[in-house]
Amino acid sequence: MKKILTKTTLALAVSSVLYGPSIWAQQTDEATADTNNIERIVTLGSRVNGRTATESTSPIDIISGEQLASTGASELGKALQMSAPSFNFSTTTISDGSDIIRPATLRGLGPDQVLVLVNGKRRHQQALVNVQETIGKGSAGYDINAIPISAVARVEILRDGAAAQYGSDAIAGVINITLKSGDGGSFNAEVGQTYEGDGEIAQVGLNAGHATNNGFVNFTLEYRDRGMTNRASPATLEATGGQLIGDWLDRDGDPVVRLHVGDADSENYYAWLNAGYNINSTTELYAFGGWSTRDGGSAGFFRGRGHPRTIEALYPDGFLPQLKTEADDQSIAVGIRGDLPNAWLWDASVVYGRNDFGFNSANSANVSWYYEPDGNGGIYADTPTEAFDGELVFEQTTFNLDFNGTIDIGNELLYLATGLEFRTDSYAINPGDPVSWAYGRTNDPSIEILTPSGAPAEAGIQGFPGFSPGQAVDADRDSYGVYVDAEYYLTPEFLVAGAVRYEDYDIAGGNVSGKLSLRYDVDSDFSVRGTLATGFRAPGVQQIYYSQVLTNIVNGTLVQTGTVANDDEVARQFGINELEEETSESISLGLVKRWDNGFDLTADIYQINIDERIVISEPLTASIGPEFADVLAANNLGAAQFFTNSVDTKTTGVDIIGSYPTELFEGSLDLTAAISFMDTNVERVNSVSSLIPAEQIFNQTQVLRIEQGQPGEKATFSGKWQRNDWTVNLALNYFGSVEGQAFTGIRHEWSAKWLTDVSVAYDLTSDFSVMVGANNVFDTYPDEWGDAGIPFSQAGFKYGWETLPFGINGGYYYARFNYQF
Template sequence: MKDKIIKLSVVALAVSAVCSASPALAQQQQAEEAPEDIERIVTLGSRVNGRTATESASPVDIISSEQLAETGASELGKAIQMSAPSFNFSSTTISDGSDIIRPATLRGLGPDQVLVLVNGKRRHQQALVNVQETIGKGSAGYDINAIPITAVERVEILRDGAAAQYGSDAIAGVINITLKSSDGGSVNAEIGQTYEGDGEVNQVGLNLGTTSDKGHFNVTLEYRDRGMTNRAAPATLEATGGQLIGDWWDRNGDPVVRLHVGDADSENYYAWFNSAYTLSSTTELYAFGGISSRDGGSAGFFRGRGHPRTIETLYPDGFLPQLKTEADDQSLAVGVRGDLPNAWLWDASIVYGKNEFGFNSANSANVSWYYEPAPGGGIYAETPTEAFDGELVFDQTTFNLDFNGTVDLNNELLYLALGVEFRTDGYEINAGDPVSWAYGRTNDPSVTILTPSGDPAEAGIQGFPGFSPGQEVDATRDSYGAYVDAEYYVTPDWLLAGALRYEDYDIAGDNISGKISTRYDITSDFSVRGTLATGFRAPGVQQIYYSQVLTNIVNGTLVQTGTVSNDDDVARQFGINRLEEETSESASIGIIKRWRNGLDLTVDLYQINIDDRIVISEPLTADVGAEFAAILENNNLGAAQFFTNSVDTKTQGLDIIASYPTEVLSGDLVLTTALSFVNTDVEQVNSVSSLISAEQIFNDTQVLRIEEGQPSEKASIMADWERDRWSVNVAFNYFGAVEGQAFTGIKHKWDGKWLTDLSVGYDLTDDFKVVVGANNLFDTYPDEWGSAGVPFSQAGFKYGWETLPFGINGGYYYVKAKYSF
């Protein structure tokens, strides 16, 4: 520990020795630039003020609010997916909380291997852990849709390893979301629905801003209601004689739709603000943040007649459990920044964020509660059909002190940035109602509870059994770090940049990461750039403390199954070590070419090697081995799964982006093409326990999901045309093939598909615009699952279950209106 303190002290002393300054000068310089130049100035990847995207040593995408709106998407995550091929936002269904908070990834890596910033400040992660068979299983990433699209001025995506600059999580890159700060305001509204007549969207947003020589204040209010969609097919189930969990056919023996397969219902409320106030000629106070609240509704798996899970006096025709979720998010950043002598800048800030995810079951039942013997004889014959299942809470407090400026070295400027960061992460699991998790009212396993068929009654409410008091946790973890970041023009045409960062985490230990980037302008129109970097990702407190242990029946005996907390001594009994950080090495090389006719082209090739990736194992049973089975029995466990540092991967990719402005039909036309090719290989699976083999702890199904679960190819070809009051946007988006074998064990490939989006806008006045459009104009769906999905394809999963990059909704049409003032 003494060595760690010495390392940190060295950098901290360097920081304290620097005289620094504020962003006031940078803001003034940007205000003097033309509007189109302001949009190209980046705040990500470089701490040098006023640098444009084409001058950066690393690839940075800039997506304006207008470009986000032109996608036709009403959710921020979906709009980014349609604008940046390196970004993926997979659709999920019947996947518990992941139906509401979708996994967001960059460059084919995991949801927690990309860092998200808001106004350049670290944003907190989500409380939800993805534990179902979805992209990013075992991770807890960022809730992108907790930020209203109405509040966003632009999105910057740094497609380069940046842990040395920004800290843990930035292995794949960084996404910075900049909030609006302009004067004036707007009111926008949207109505739309799918071609099938469901998935109705009703959205209204209000943005108001005021600016003066003292600062600015901008506020956003947004409401969005998104209806559920259902693409389930009738349940035929010929191969099982109409039996899966009970009888799924109707009483006439005919197949009927029993499942809800599609988007969850979601009702969303947002209130966000962004502000700054000049305290003196050299100091500025700023604050931003907001709250969001989302109520979601999705479904579980159908329980049919004649099965011990179905209480036929309550549900004579079977029942479909409903999951009602509540995702509440809040954040607040407050800081002071200003000028110091010699044109240095300083910035001190504290950011607090909290994400709460509550689970509620409805249209369900606790079988053991219903059939529990009553004291006076007989059974209670009563069970609640809805319950609060529990809540996950993640909160984060981050303090930053940053300095940046220049140092004169032999009449050449060295751009320098220094800083320190202190952060506290907290995680809670709060128990649900007793009926959501208990075995009968007393939760006494010695009591025999039988269904009318003579089968043992299962515990907990069905669909999503709740968290019990034994799983409750309230834990925190502290970390601190320091960094130095420098850029220097060795010659007028050769930029050299480097960064070094030290971080220390309670539990996970310390890490030093570094980055070297360079850019050389061969001519004024042609440049090359490249990066070598090391990175890391500390295990999330969600991964350290998450557990969900269910009471199930195995061979007629009540046992517990589920996820064992990595912090639990039981995990040590199985030989599961405490989680350590993931480490990475990355390299990239790229070119930038500009033509005088306005054509711009960037090509970037990269490779990212990650060791000790944190994954969640499959549920492991007594089949693992005799010693493993004995430990299960001693702990009354029927099966257990664990978070482990078990996987080494190699990711290689190529990003190509081109844009070309021209004139067509007396109007301005901008053509943009973006291509992303990525391939991830699992190089090695390592078992951290002598009791469990590598193949058992991370099987072929999970390996396939990492390697082929996300599209290896994505492409966007977009055309934006404007003339007088008219505007037309056409986009062709390609999602490459994906593969999976979860649930069935049968490997299956879904071919790549092109989707076409079209919108036409007209300015009724200078301030009022109407847009009519359609996303997925030609109503394209994924390939049907077919016989490879039996019995689930016969249960109603027509298009698959596990990995669906563009969803299964088909076409969507809408009308939007925007009034600006």
């Protein structure tokens, strides 16, 4: 049925749902009476405020802060993975910075092909580029965990192409995180650990708000300390006659655990604010933002005795390099909004965000520094064992001016929105200490530095060689965009919505994207909907300017691999062109069905075609060909990799979500089922260089990761039962099979698994509750890698390495306390 929205409810939806209590929320008691309806009002997918999720033209998930907390997850990214079927948050290990900022994806696409908003405003991306063998390799997505769960009122996930509405990156959809804004607050604390006795978590969070007729202020403080987990098995390399890097057995020839395979240490601090002030009866000033810092500790690959990388005077039994990281994140948004004549609204805002990612090595050494000749016939025999390796910095400043309202056309209303956006993205690489990257103290390649075995000494500290001054960069680019967004009821049952957006980037140029959505209400309980959309994603400044020389594995051997910046002249020597934007075409068709008993069902099928997808190549060596080998030699590289527009993909899928409230054992029972089926195929691989064959620039290992690296099926079946002071949550989470072949070159499948989560909460008083629970209560692990993983399974990788959607920690149990005030 057609909804005629008043000026009051339009303003209420903007101010109360998106930002918090405001002057407009005081104008009517009727509009605020139904809090359940307010919870279901969406702010995504339509600029007609006041619509509920089941009235939208696109599929939208609404996940409340209470639902996120009930998952038992302490991190926002993990809680979303357990709540939204199309959201994936893969676990990584021994993957440098990706161990701390995990790749978050929607509908099986890349981490940078989904747009993240906070309070409806574009959020900045992370500085870190995923360059290891992980999901989202070659991308720089969003640090979802930089936002504390304690600050989140709810999360909306728009599962539809929305670049025409919201701009670059919104190919897979949009995630909007709405901050808390209410009066009162809460204090929560959690302690827990894995069944194995590691991975201890201690977390406390405080949220407090105060609201008056003149505005509101709400702040959040949170602290979380997460201990490391290790599921590495004893290394048996010598027993099978193989060696990876030196001798891994102990002095008695027995297998011992040499690796750290699991979650990294992580210590997190958060401070967030959300506020609004009524300047007068028609205008409101608002501000929100936050600060977070995360110190992480992970490990590299073990260096054993007898290898040129191991200085036995320092490490007689070998050593495991440690990577200490620091992820700092800051953001602030300031805006003003108000009324215009004829029930129109305006909103002007400026949002600034910054993400810093620093690398530090410990328990390591620079071999060339140690064995460098001292000029007196000997060697210096000294090297620092720790160093600052450098820092990545991403900054973004966005200005928006938006208008929305209605125009009378005959007896119907045309809902109209328009606006413009200016944005500046900047990227910097700050170099590390000289010992982290240099060849000896002078970095003079003409000096011959040899290890005792006679092998050449390698430059840089081990584990994560630092960024040198030659890789330093400080660059930015500007963009602007304009859009028009309209909705109109052709009949009381037939809604048509459309959007057109033009964006222009300094480097990538201009793009026009469009979207057309239709919704037809067959009756008051059954509707069909569909969308046709084009989209785009401009290359990130991280992909344009990132460069690094680091330790990587090529055909089972560790070599120095150069990631050549796309804007570098060296890239042109290899025939690599400047990056262009990705473009997409998508189509979706869905239905919405409601029953009188409260059962709601939505089902949406979709297809997303992406052309010129930006990827990072495999590390390419001299075996590519003589011309390629000559360019490598001229630039002192053993291998090189590049960001290129090399892949076209097609993703098809279906999302089915149902909810049913009922009664059981004299209590209320809310049942939810969410199922997602997704399939991605690489339709074409195109080499942009005449020196590099297509099958080399993006080989089968990379193709397989895109096609099978994320679960093709994902489902959650959950029930929440409440009676008096008791609440019981039960969730069954299904992760489909995944495949990979990185490192070994042998294709391997990890089978589908069911995980079960359960929690029981009791209200000791009306304000104080306690909850105990277990995630993965049956202690389910991925399949063991076995002989298919040789030699890495012999090194200690019991459960694989590359594509493990739910991780390798096994069961986790916890206790949580919550006090409301």
